[in-house]
Amino acid sequence: MTVTRRTLMGVAGAAAMLALAPSVQANDYPEKRVTIIVPYSAGGATDVLARKVAEGLSEELDETVTVENRPGAGATLGTTQAAKARPDGYTLFMGQVSSHGIAPAVYKNLQYEPLEDFEPIMHLITIPNVMVVNKESPYESVEGFLEGAQSETMRFGSSGTGSSIHLSGEMFKARTGVDMTHVPYKGSGEAVPALLSGDVDVMFDNLPSAMPHIQSGDLRPLAVTSLERSEQLPDVPTLDETGIEDLKDFSAQSWFGLLAPAGTDEEVVETLSASLGKVVSSEDFAEFADTRGATIVGSNPAEFTDFIETELDNWKTVVDEAGVTVE
Amino acid sequence: MMENLAIGFDLFFSFENFIAIALGVCVGVLVGSIPGLTATMAVALALPFTFNLDPVTGILLLVGVYKGGVYGGSVTAILIRAPGTPAAACTLLDGYPLARKGQAGKALTMALYASCIADFISNLALIFLASLIAGLALAFGPPEYFWLICFSLTVVISISGNSLTKGVISGLLGILISTIGLDLVYGTQRFTFDVFNLMGGVSYIPLLIGLFALPEVIDFYVKKASPIAVKGADRSRVTLSEFKKSFLSIIRGSFIGVILGTIPGAGATAAAFLSYGEARRTSKTPETFGKGEVEGVAAAESGNNGVAGATLIPLLSLGIPGDVVTAVILGAFMLQGLTPGPLMFQENISLIYAIFIGIMLSSVVLFVSGKFAIRYFSKIADIPRHILLPIVLMFCVFGSYAVQNQMFDVGVMLAFGLLGYFMMRINMAAAPFLMGFILGPLFEDNLRRSYLIAEDITIFFRSPICWIFIAFTVISLFIGIRREIRMTRARKASAEEATAS
Secondary structure, three states: OOOOHHHHHHHHHHHHHHHHHHHHHHHHOOOOOEEEEEOOOOOOHHHHHHHHHHHHHHHHHOOOEEEEEOOOOOOHHHHHHHHOOOOOOOEEEEEEHHHHHHHHHHEOOOOOOOOOOEEEEEEEEEEEEEEEEEOOOOOOOHHHHHHHHHHOOEEEEEOOOOOHHHHHHHHHHHHHOOOEEEEEOOOHHHHHHHHHOOOOOEEEEEHHHHHHHHHHOOEEEEEEOOOOOOOOOOOOOEOHHHOOHHHOOOOOEEEEEEEEEOOOOHHHHHHHHHHHHHHHOOHHHHHHHHHOOOEEOOOOHHHHHHHHHHHHHHHHHHHHHHOOOEO | OHHHHHHHHHHHOOHHHHHHHHHHHHHHHHHHOOOOOOHHHHHHHHHHHHOOOOHHHHHHHHHHHHHHHHHHHHHHHHHHOOOOOHHHHOOHHHHHHHHHOOOHHHHHHHHHHHHHHHHHHHHHHHHHHHHHHHHHHHHOOHHHHHHHHHHHHHHHHOOOOOOHHHHHHHHHHHHHHHOOEEOOOOOOEEOOOOOHHHOOOOOHHHHHHHHHHHHHHHHHHHHOOOOOOOOOOOOOOOOHHHHHHHHHHHHHHHHHHHHHHHOOOOOHHHHHHHHHHHHHHHOOOHHHOOOOOHHHHHHHHHHHHHHHHHOHHHHHHHOOOOOHHHHHHHHHHHHOOOOOOHHHHHHOHHHHHHHHHHHHHHHHHHHHHHHHHHHHHHHHHHOOHHHHHHHHHHHHHHHHHHHHOOHHHHHHHHHHHHHHHHHHHOOOOOHHHHHHHHHHHHHHHHHHHHHHHHOOHHHHHOOHHHHHHHHHHHHHHHHHHHHHHHHHHHHHHHHHHHHHO
C-alpha cells in the first residue's frame, strides 16, 4: 500500500477536524432541546425553581429548555440518573442541599460521587429554614423552648428522613442536647398541618412553605437557621444571635444550583454559566427569589465547587453528631 | 360576597379563559385515557404553558387538564382493562365486563354522568364550604388517618370476587409489595436486594398496567382466542331506570370523594374503592357487582371525581396541597407570584372567585367534551382483538417506560403482568392487591407516626373521628363477612341442588 500525499493530507485534515470538534460543538451549543433533571416530583420548590431557570435559559440560549422530574429515594434516584447521563451539555441537573450535601453523608451505598460525577455550573439561590411553633404554643423564644424541653419530650416534624428540614432539627438536637422525637411525614404538605394541629411541637421548615402560615399568624417563628437574618422576617433572630452558646455559628440552609455531568465540555459550561448569570441578574428572577425569601448567589463554577465541598463536610459532621444513618 | 363575585365575573369573562378551560379538559381527557400518562403527568406537562398566561387563565388551564385527566383515566379502564390512573382501576371492575358484553357505550356514558355530577358537587363544596371544611384537613392526624385506612381496607371484602380468602391473600400480597423501598422513619432499605431502582419502591403505574392490562394480552395469546369476544356494533345507552338506580350511589360517592379530597394524602383511589364498597354493600343485588353492574361504574367514578374539586379546598384555604396534582398547581400559583393560603382569601378574593367561576364551567365543558369523545372512544371496543391487543401491548410498554424513562419499569410491568395472569388463572381478584399496595404504606406510616407522637396506645382513641371510623370499620367488617357467608352458603346450596337434579 502506498501512502500518497493526498492521503496524508486527508488524514491530517481529519485529525485536525477531530481535534477541533469539541470547540466547534461548544460554539454551536445548543443545537437541540436541553433537559434539566429534577430529582423531585413536579410542584415542589426544586421543580418550581428549575422551571423558572428553564424559562430564562430558553430565552438566553434561544433553544427549548425543559424540566424532567425523576423523583424517588430521597432525590438519589434522579441524581444518579443525571450523573450517568451523557456529558454533552444537553442533560443538566438541578442540584440542591439533599443531593450534594446531605445524601452523601446519610446514604451508605450511594450510586454517585457528588463532585467526581458532576461539573458544577452555578450556585443559584439559598433559602433559610425557620424554627416555627404553633400559635397556641407556650414558647415565645428559643430560650423558652429549651427550658420547656427540660421537662417534656418535644416532637419535631419533618418532610422526610434525610431532608434538610429533618437534619436542621437533628443539628439543633445534637447541639443543645434536648430530647426531641423525630416524626417524619411525606413532604412539607403533610408536616405543616401536623404542626398547625399540634401533633408535633416544632419544625425547622423551609421559609417559603412556612411563610404564609407565619403571615396569617398560625405559626410563630422563633429563629431562622441562616447566619444572617431573612429580609422577609427582619424581626426574627438567627439561632446564632440568640446568644445561646450551643447554637453559636448555627447554619443550616437549603440551597439550589445547576450542575452538568462530569466531562461536559468546558466551553459549554462557560456558555451555560454566562447565560445563567444573565437569568439570575434579571428583575424577573429577583422578584421570583424575593417572594420566596431566597437569596440569589450566582457564583461561578469554581466557587460553586468550593461551596459543595464545604457543604459535604458540614453535613457529614451533623450526620455523625446526630447519628443519622441510612443503610 | 356579591361584590367580589361581580369582580370575579369581570376577571373571568375573557376569550382566553374559555379556551384555557376547553383546551385543558380536552387535553386532560386525551392524556388521561392513555395508560401510563396520568392526570398528574398531564398537569405537569401543561405547567410550562402557564408561564406567560394571566394567573386566572393559567390556573384554569391546569384545573381543566386535571379534571379531564381524572375522567380520561376511566376510558381505557373500561375499554381495554388498562386503567389510565390508579383510581380508575376501580372503574374497570364493572366497566370492562360491560364492554365485553358489548355495552362499552353504556359504561362510558355512566362514567361520564357520574364524573360530571360528582365534579359539580365537589366544585360546590369548594366554593361554599371551603373555609368550613378546611378544618377537616387539620382534624386528621395520624391516628384518625390510621382508622380511616383501616375502614378503607375493609372494602377488600367487596372487591374480592368469588372468594374472600383469596381476596384477603391478594390484599396482603399488595401490602407486602408496598413495603419494598426505603423505610419512612429510619430510611433503611427493605426488600430491595441491592437493586438501586427499587430504592424508591415499586412504581405504581407499571404495576397497575402490568396487573390489569397485560393478563388480558397474555390470555389472548395463550388461548389463541379470547373466551368472550367483545361484541361489536355497540348501541347501548344508559336507561332512565339505570340512572335512577345509580343516582344515590353517585351522590354518596360524590360526598365520599369530597371528604377524602379535603384530607391531604387520602387520594382518589381510596375514595373510588370506598364509594364502590358502599354501593355494593347497600345494593339489593350485590352479587351483580364485578360482573358488569352499571351502578358499580357510577359509584367508582363519582368517588374519584368527587375528589377533584375538593383537593383544592386545603390548597386554597390553608395553602396545603392535598395530593401530587395540587402540589403542581401550587407550583403554578407560586410561579405567578401568588401564595395560596388564608391570606389569599383576603388579598386576592376576586381572583379566587374568577377561578371558582371557571371551575364550575369546567364541569359543563367536561360533560360536552366527554359526550363527544364517547362517540369515538366506544368504537375502540369494536376493533378485532387480534388487532387491538398488540396495540394494547405497545401502550403497556410505552406507558410504563414513560413514567421515568427507564426500561426497569417495563420489566416491573412485565413481572406484574405475569403475576396478574397467574392470579387471573386461579381466580384471585387483582383489585384487593392494588388496594393493599396503595393503602399499605399509609397504614404503616400512620401507625408508626402515631406511636412516635404519643408512645402510648391511647392516642388511637383520642378523638371522635377515631371512634367514628372504628365504628365504621367494625360495622363494615361485620356486614361484609355476614354477607359473604350467606352468599357462600347460597352458592353451595344451588350447586348441591344442581348436582341432585
